[in-house]
Amino acid sequence: xxxxxxxxxxxxxxxxxxxxxxxxxxxxxxxxxxxxxxxxxxxxxxxxxxxxxxxxxxxxxxxxxxxxxxxxxxxxxxxxxxxxxxxxxxxxxxxxxxxxxxxxxxxxxxxxxxxxxxxxxxxxxxxxxxxxxxxxxxxxxxxxxxxxxxxxxxxxxxxxxxxxxxxxxxxxxxxxxxxxxxxxxxxxxxxxxxxxxxxxxxxxxxxxxxxxxxxxxxxxxxxxxxxxxxxxxxxxxxxxxxxxxxxxxxxxxxxxxxxxxxxxxxxxxxxxxxxxxxxxxxxxxxxxxxxxxxxxxxxxxxxxxxxxxxxxxxxxxxxxxxxxxxxxxxxxxxxxxxxxxxxxxxxxxxxxxxxxxxxxxxxxxxxxxxxxxxxxxxxxxxxxxxxxxxxxxxxxxxxxxxxxxxxxxxxxxxxxxxxxxxxxxxxxxxxxxxx
Amino acid sequence: xxxxxxxxxxxxxxxxxxxxxxxxxxxxxxxxxxxxxxxxxxxxxxxxxxxxxxxxxxxxxxxxxxxxxxxxxxxxxxxxxxxxxxxxxxxxxxxxxxxxxxxxxxxxxxxxxxxxxxxxxxxxxxxxxxxxxxxxxxxxxxxxxxxxxxxxxxxxxxxxxxxxxxxxxxxxxxxxxx
Amino acid sequence: xxxxxxxxxxxxxxxxxxxxxxxxxxxxxxxxxxxxxxxxxxxxxxxxxxxxxxxxxxxxxxxxxxxxxxxxxxxxxxxxxxxxxxxxxxxxxxxxxxxxxxxxxxxxxxxxxxxxxxxxxxxxxxxxxxxxxxxxxxxxxxxxxxxxxxxxxxxxxxxxxxxxxxxxxxxxxxxxxxxxxxxxxxxxxxxxxxxxxxxxxxxxxxxxxxxxxxxxxxxxxxxxxxxxxxxxxxxxxxxxxxxxxxxxxxxxxxxxxxxxxxxxxxxxxxxxxxxxxxxxxxxxxxxxxxxxxxxxxxxxxxxxxxxxxxxxxxxxxxxxxxxxxxxxxxxxxxxxxxxxxxxxxxxxxxxxxxx
Ligand code: NA
Ligand code: NA
Numbered sequence: 001x002x003x004x005x006x007x008x009x010x011x012x013x014x015x016x017x018x019x020x021x022x023x024x025x026x027x028x029x030x031x032x033x034x035x036x037x038x039x040x041x042x043x044x045x046x047x048x049x050x051x052x053x054x055x056x057x058x059x060x061x062x063x064x065x066x067x068x069x070x071x072x073x074x075x076x077x078x079x080x081x082x083x084x085x086x087x088x089x090x091x092x093x094x095x096x097x098x099x100x101x102x103x104x105x106x107x108x109x110x111x112x113x114x115x116x117x118x119x120x121x122x123x124x125x126x127x128x129x130x131x132x133x134x135x136x137x138x139x140x141x142x143x144x145x146x147x148x149x150x151x152x153x154x155x156x157x158x159x160x161x162x163x164x165x166x167x168x169x170x171x172x173x174x175x176x177x178x179x180x181x182x183x184x185x186x187x188x189x190x191x192x193x194x195x196x197x198x199x200x201x202x203x204x205x206x207x208x209x210x211x212x213x214x215x216x217x218x219x220x221x222x223x224x225x226x227x228x229x230x231x232x233x234x235x236x237x238x239x240x241x242x243x244x245x246x247x248x249x250x251x252x253x254x255x256x257x258x259x260x261x262x263x264x265x266x267x268x269x270x271x272x273x274x275x276x277x278x279x280x281x282x283x284x285x286x287x288x289x290x291x292x293x294x295x296x297x298x299x300x301x302x303x304x305x306x307x308x309x310x311x312x313x314x315x316x317x318x319x320x321x322x323x324x325x326x327x328x329x330x331x332x333x334x335x336x337x338x339x340x341x342x343x344x345x346x347x348x349x350x351x352x353x354x355x356x357x358x359x360x361x362x363x364x365x366x367x368x369x370x371x372x373x374x375x376x377x378x379x380x381x382x383x384x385x386x387x388x389x390x391x392x393x394x395x396x397x398x399x400x401x402x403x404x405x406x407x408x409x410x411x412x413x414x415x416x417x418x419x420x421x422x423x424x425x426x427x428x429x430x431x432x433x434x435x
Numbered sequence: 436x437x438x439x440x441x442x443x444x445x446x447x448x449x450x451x452x453x454x455x456x457x458x459x460x461x462x463x464x465x466x467x468x469x470x471x472x473x474x475x476x477x478x479x480x481x482x483x484x485x486x487x488x489x490x491x492x493x494x495x496x497x498x499x500x501x502x503x504x505x506x507x508x509x510x511x512x513x514x515x516x517x518x519x520x521x522x523x524x525x526x527x528x529x530x531x532x533x534x535x536x537x538x539x540x541x542x543x544x545x546x547x548x549x550x551x552x553x554x555x556x557x558x559x560x561x562x563x564x565x566x567x568x569x570x571x572x573x574x575x576x577x578x579x580x581x582x583x584x585x586x587x588x589x590x591x592x593x594x595x596x597x598x599x600x601x602x603x604x605x606x607x608x609x610x611x612x613x
Numbered sequence: 614x615x616x617x618x619x620x621x622x623x624x625x626x627x628x629x630x631x632x633x634x635x636x637x638x639x640x641x642x643x644x645x646x647x648x649x650x651x652x653x654x655x656x657x658x659x660x661x662x663x664x665x666x667x668x669x670x671x672x673x674x675x676x677x678x679x680x681x682x683x684x685x686x687x688x689x690x691x692x693x694x695x696x697x698x699x700x701x702x703x704x705x706x707x708x709x710x711x712x713x714x715x716x717x718x719x720x721x722x723x724x725x726x727x728x729x730x731x732x733x734x735x736x737x738x739x740x741x742x743x744x745x746x747x748x749x750x751x752x753x754x755x756x757x758x759x760x761x762x763x764x765x766x767x768x769x770x771x772x773x774x775x776x777x778x779x780x781x782x783x784x785x786x787x788x789x790x791x792x793x794x795x796x797x798x799x800x801x802x803x804x805x806x807x808x809x810x811x812x813x814x815x816x817x818x819x820x821x822x823x824x825x826x827x828x829x830x831x832x833x834x835x836x837x838x839x840x841x842x843x844x845x846x847x848x849x850x851x852x853x854x855x856x857x858x859x860x861x862x863x864x865x866x867x868x869x870x871x872x873x874x875x876x877x878x879x880x881x882x883x884x885x886x887x888x889x890x891x892x893x894x895x896x897x898x899x900x901x902x903x904x905x906x907x908x909x910x911x912x913x914x915x916x917x918x919x920x921x922x923x924x925x926x927x928x929x930x931x932x933x934x935x936x937x938x939x940x941x942x943x944x945x946x947x948x949x950x951x952x953x954x955x956x957x958x959x960x961x962x963x964x965x966x967x968x
Contacts (some may be wrong), residue, residue: 021515021528023508030537040669049544049669055661057495058487060788063461066494070458073580170623170654174794242799244469245791251465258462276455281507284498289509291495300671301655302617339509349655356624382511472800476763476783483786548664555683561786562774565682565916 002104003039009023009303010035014296018155024342025285028292031130036298048298055286056294060247061167063113066283067250068158071231072114073275074257076123076265080231084109085127090221093210097199099135099147101192102205103128107149109225111156111181112232113257115163115250117377118159121150122384125392139397141198144405147385148413156184158235160248161373164290168348172363174239174246175431179367182430183420187371190412198408212243227260285340293345297377300349310353320358323420327351328372335376339384345375363431364424368417375413378406440600443585447504448494450581454498457566461490476511484561496578499538504583504601508560524593531590538583545575616842619671621659623698626813629653631864632675638860642853647846649673658719664839667735675865676736676835679770684734687726687919688741688871691716692833693909694770694929695743696902703933706870709831710940711745713866715893717741717930718957723928724922729929737843737967739858740953741835742865744807745873747773749824749890750805750816752796755938758897767792767804769832775908776828777805779901786824788906808873817876817883827898834862839849846849851963859958868903892917894943 017027037045085106092098123125125146132142166173199206232258261267300306318321334343377385380403472478549572557569592599622628634650657665662674673948678685690861693733717740761780768774768784777784795801795820910922
């Protein structure tokens, strides 16, 4: 076998292992070790195993991941975002589908304290779905709206996907975050349009409108939103006011969330420890995949298979539109089955050189990629956000019904991806403005 | 055998507690550094080195065993769910064996590097200070060892059908973050 | 024979282009016997480079020895003496070329302890380039010694942290990738960075003031090769490798100067005050360096039991005199490579080197 053939064989084995349910991180590390062994001999294989796991993990920049996770878990368990949804609910009560729109607003708010999309769906699901059911919203609309609105969590900063992408692509994480703000808000806007259109087409989806809310109630509701606003202002004010760096923002934000939870009387020792333990297992589960992907990068580089694939893609996709369509299709297909961070880490070693060679902005690509990965969170058969919502509603709603409701939003997502591709400046203007 | 499972489960609990403490310490340490720097022009010396070389290593490697016990490691079960029980169990056992092998490799790799760093007395420089980091290299084989034991024990109970004493379900930990 | 070079610089950077030229030079000088494939960043990061080459993951690398205080204490002590280039008799735009020559010559000819250390890491020393001098790049003006009081200054290593503490500023540890944002948002007031990184890391877009001559000192990038790979080369090919290494030494040192010049040219258009530090500050700095020279020897004696500190400082001072003379009129990397080859590398006994 030639070296690139060894690399490609390794990739084939990797895919087979993942398909038979070997944990993704284990499959990546095992294949990289085996591949380096065959390719370069035992010394290099063992050398890589003794160097990379420690060096990759002992990273100051990556330390923001557990801290942002902790911030999200604390906010989730102490229900700091409940007030946000309530305020949106009261203010939007008069609109058609007002509660569903309020859920989207609530998710966008929770997104500002959570790095992930599942946590966002889970938090808003527990709060918003019972409320919508109470007002006789169609379960399909109620559940699917919250499932998709969760994906805003990975776009609006903080975002675990964007942090990992920034570390791997070597671009500024705060620039990525600014790009994510725009994409996240556009996504929220798109989802609101979908809700409005659906309710306009079929008013039975959201029959009850509450037009009797007094101004006094509205003002009163705003008072409950202070926890989330305080944390948001703390994080973004501190970031842009020169108090701390993006890496430090997670830890400061988590401290702030703890304080807010204590002051608002929501903190218990049990909730605190639960959040810390979840942070721990989630960090380990994510980082072990990232370590594996980092090892795979070395294996692909040394075997030449990485170059082979990248050049192959470039020679087939001869124009940018074709290349982009190819990328979208590949990620949609992967997103059907794979978990987003895994898919990203698996593919970046091959895709990044292609993007770089095409002369595209790596910042813009990071945002589009996140959007594509997040679509995978809501597509069948494996749509984690949908599963989370399903676990919230129990037997009340069939999983197929949630997936059916999600279709409308996926169409909007694809339109949005097309718009972002056609007008990259939509993403890039804010980072450029604040640089 | 069940007793071994309980023992491993308790070890995992200990690791989990240690890790949770580190999550909190890391938060306080970084926040303290920021406050010290911004308000008092006195950053805490060594923060970035300690965060990277101690907290991060604990958070990942001490916790991989805990994640193994709770079955929180991310895998794709689309295809296997379509299979009948028997082949699915066989695959699951093979996957467990591979997991043990890979984690043992990580542990051995980590061990050899830890020996080298210890002999050297490895340090890092931050500011004008030196901070010992060689100790942290031992956390890696330690955590990987725990994960290998737990995964290995699970394979054995799967093959023999013995009751296993691990506490595998952690409802909240299902919400893996993406 | 196929060798790999793992570089830690980004793929499209000027130093990476010089690594490619090194690869070409090796092939030419060895008559096609030896080829080198360059992996920018994809194979080993700077933090992994030392262990990676030790274990043979790559054959050659740019080794940032400052990351490994224990492993390379002798080298790091020598690198810290780069502060001497700020003294009046050595200070110039080209001082990094002189220090590159001085430290490479000293390590190869006069530092048996260095040989021991590099051998313990299973590697062979191929030389080292010095970056341009570290200067204060600030978002606030620093005119007087009093202005430094309480300023938060990003410090890349021990020398700069020591300097900041001694002048009453606050040294802040921050990775180079965060520094641009740190300056932009005011987490730090200044960074002590070299004049090439001024452009490479985009500081030129956010700082308002750049003060030459302050705090000084240079960063040292060593080139090291896996010892087994070195010993597998024939004597002719070893010589070809050394010849190419002389070129690499010169190319990287020179490219930093060229990048610094770009920054100096662009700065006025960006509204940046790119100036010599005030006399008051420069005088203070030279006084600091005169004392710090002895402090370095003391620190390394205490921490690493190195007794030869002051001896090495004297030897390097003398070599700096020689090399300042040799390099002061150099006008190209080729000419510089020629000097390094003639003065240092051509005199190496290839049969015994690296044994
Ligand atoms: Na977010
Ligand atoms: Na999916």
